[in-house]
Amino acid sequence: MDQLIKEKMDQGGYKMTRQRQVILEVMQASRGEHLTAEEVLSAARQKAPNLGIATVYRTLERMASLDILYKTRFDEGKHRYELADESSHHHHHVQCLSCGRIFELEENLLNDIERQIEQQGFSVVNHRLTIYAVCPKCNQS
Amino acid sequence: MDQLIKEKMDQGGYKMTRQRQVILEVMQASRGEHLTAEEVLSAARQKAPNLGIATVYRTLERMASLDILYKTRFDEGKHRYELADESSHHHHHVQCLSCGRIFELEENLLNDIERQIEQQGFSVVNHRLTIYAVCPKCNQS
DNA sequence: AATGTAATTGATAATGATTATCATTTTTGA
DNA sequence: TCAAAAATGATAATCATTATCAATTACATT
Numbered sequence: 001m002d003q004l005i006k007e008k009m010d011q012g013g014y015k016m017t018r019q020r021q022v023i024l025e026v027m028q029a030s031r032g033e034h035l036t037a038e039e040v041l042s043a044a045r046q047k048a049p050n051l052g053i054a055t056v057y058r059t060l061e062r063m064a065s066l067d068i069l070y071k072t073r074f075d076e077g078k079h080r081y082e083l084a085d086e087s088s089h090h091h092h093h094v095q096c097l098s099c100g101r102i103f104e105l106e107e108n109l110l111n112d113i114e115r116q117i118e119q120q121g122f123s124v125v126n127h128r129l130t131i132y133a134v135c136p137k138c139n140q141s
Numbered sequence: 142m143d144q145l146i147k148e149k150m151d152q153g154g155y156k157m158t159r160q161r162q163v164i165l166e167v168m169q170a171s172r173g174e175h176l177t178a179e180e181v182l183s184a185a186r187q188k189a190p191n192l193g194i195a196t197v198y199r200t201l202e203r204m205a206s207l208d209i210l211y212k213t214r215f216d217e218g219k220h221r222y223e224l225a226d227e228s229s230h231h232h233h234h235v236q237c238l239s240c241g242r243i244f245e246l247e248e249n250l251l252n253d254i255e256r257q258i259e260q261q262g263f264s265v266v267n268h269r270l271t272i273y274a275v276c277p278k279c280n281q282s
Numbered sequence: 283a284a285t286g287t288a289a290t291t292g293a294t295a296a297t298g299a300t301t302a303t304c305a306t307t308t309t310t311g312a
Numbered sequence: 313t314c315a316a317a318a319a320t321g322a323t324a325a326t327c328a329t330t331a332t333c334a335a336t337t338a339c340a341t342t
Contacts, residue, residue, distance in 0.1 A: 014318095014319095015310095015319080017308085019319085020319095036299090037299080037300085052322065053321090055319080057300065058301095075269075077218075077328080077329080078300085079300090110254075113272075117272060121280060122235060122272075122274040122277060124274045125274055126273040127270070127273060128216070128269075129270045131254075131269075132269075133266055135262075136263060139262060155289090156289070156290080156338075160290085160291075177328090178329085191292075192291090193292040193294095194329095195292065195330085195331090196290080198330075199291090199330095219328055220328085220329090
């Protein structure tokens with residue numbers, strides 16, 4: 001799977017430099033989490049202390065354009081990135097209003113809705129569903 | 142209905158000043174549209190040429206907190222505001238990727254999904270669904 | 283009507299996330 | 313080895329939004 005990513009970078013015309021490798025490792029180590037650029041930076045600096053924030057932004061942006069990462073914006077003022085796991089297409093999230101954690105939802109839940117919209121003459125390209133809730137753990141306390 | 146809004150402002154401890162009146166009129170004149178603060182400013186300046194952007198932000202923010210307006214953030218870097226029409230609760234949108242216009246969806250489309258999540262121990266508070274599509278008009282050209 | 287207090291306003295500085303710029307460094311291929 | 317291209321890090325610029333603050337306006341009371 002690492003090989004697949006390198007191929008994608010190659011096809012995009014991007015080299016696998018040390019800093020890009022480190023950033024990728026951070027994303028892989030936090031599979032299922034949604035990280036901001038700042039969060040990626042501080043994690044990556046443990047392995048590459050001189051890494052600059054500009055490189056983080058550039059790298060995340062490029063990897064998102066190659067579908068190596070997903071780029072999402074919740075109702076905050078900043079973007080979050082997450083490893084694009086081939087097995088779990090999503091864009092569906094539940095965000096806990098208490099602890100802020102973000103959970104994934106299964107795909108295919110929106111098929112009916114999209115079918116209705118297509119009948120009205122739209123061509124659906126993508127969608128984003130975010131549900132705001134209190135998660136089970138926070139519900140207990 | 143204007144009366145209801147004035148009562149809400151009153152209860153929130155806000156006076157109906159000239160500038161707030163003008164901003165409200167802009168929002169009412171564009172029922173069903175989703176405006177940014179800048180867009181509200183430029184429309185409102187036709188009636189109140191000295192209006193400042195800070196007042197626009199403050200007013201929109203307050204009206205949103207009183208549920209006079211809805212505040213939403215699409216995948217852009219800025220917020221959009223829209224008149225909260227009692228009859229059409231929503232938070233469901235279709236945004237045309239070609240012309241950028243935003244269309245409303247009917248409520249209740251998500252009930253099944255939310256029910257499933259509740260069964261897992263979450264307490265659903267709110268949700269946001271945005272579908273990205275090409276609208277019928279743009280599809281023709 | 284005059285006055286004092288609180289609310290509001292507009293200009294502008296400050297902030298936070300992101301993007302652009304640019305000189306320096308690194309990589310790569312002839 | 314060397315020149316050209318790509319990448320990096322520091323930092324300036326940008327854009328939306330929020331904070332600050334002095335000046336204005338509105339309100340309640342005399």
